[in-house]
Amino acid sequence: MDPYRVIVGKRDLRTYTDQAIPTGALFRILDAARRSGSSRNRQPWEFIVVTDREQRARLARCGRFTAHLATAPSVVVILIESPRDQFDAGRCAQTLMLAAWSQGIASCPATIHYDARAREVLGVGEGPVIATAVALGYPHPRGRGRIEGAALAILAGRGRKPLEALVHWDRYGNRRAPAASA
């Protein structure tokens, strides 16, 4: 498949089949995350791969929109060194999720709102910061069904803003593209 189409077609999906992710595929996904770019090549990340069913159920109680962590066969928690590494965490998570997507594996990151509880569950002491928990699984044929709450369902259906509302040229507020790029 065309790499551009894979990258642009990635959607965050929250419903998965029960099928486990083969260890080989999981390692390829983690290896892609590991090789992601970061500021000054600091690679400020570590990963906790959660496949144990009870651990996933506990993680699913660590945020407001985290129910899908219980039903995903694997979850990758991304830890960073400092809150200032959130931009690099986003790059890493996206690389991880696109590598998964290129192998037919869907994903959705979950914000961990209840940080103290998640630290307890995962055994993370002082030091590392929990950036996100990425659910991974094969997409369920029934699609995006199990979205928690009406609010999220509306948001998920909202689509994307049009490009012309987002793009400025050379200076903020200049909406006209230059005739030719020099």
Added chain:
Amino acid sequence: MDPYRVIVGKRDLRTYTDQAIPTGALFRILDAARRSGSSRNRQPWEFIVVTDREQRARLARCGRFTAHLATAPSVVVILIESPRDQFDAGRCAQTLMLAAWSQGIASCPATIHYDARAREVLGVGEGPVIATAVALGYPHPRGRGRIEGAALAILAGRGRKPLEALVHWDRYGNRRAPAASA
């Protein structure tokens, strides 16, 4: 080309040829960025595409490691609504850069250390936060040559940490993968 290999093979490159990026390719790159996932589908981003040579030269004086913004044919500045959107900015930037890479276009994000100066240059008033400036261009055959300063050269050559140093299983500190994922 295999999409996984494109994603895992992406490197941050800072030296580009003089060749301009065709408008069609630029729009495909921006469209991929626009479609990137974000928390609650908020899409908290806007883009300033800087192709004007003088604007790029000014931007190149807005950070400590930003010289490559002057020599890249195009720069995409990513604005976000709040500093709390840095994770989503990272996801968006990575989608943008991988979409570019899938079309043979290299990239490297630059941290804007001198925020007030960049706001002046770009005409960004109160409100939007400058997350990053992504340089885009066709990779120079002489490779990663023009890296500023010995420190960065060393960092760029440092490669990546081994996976076994980064991965924990089910709980932090547990280095043994489970025999089989249930």
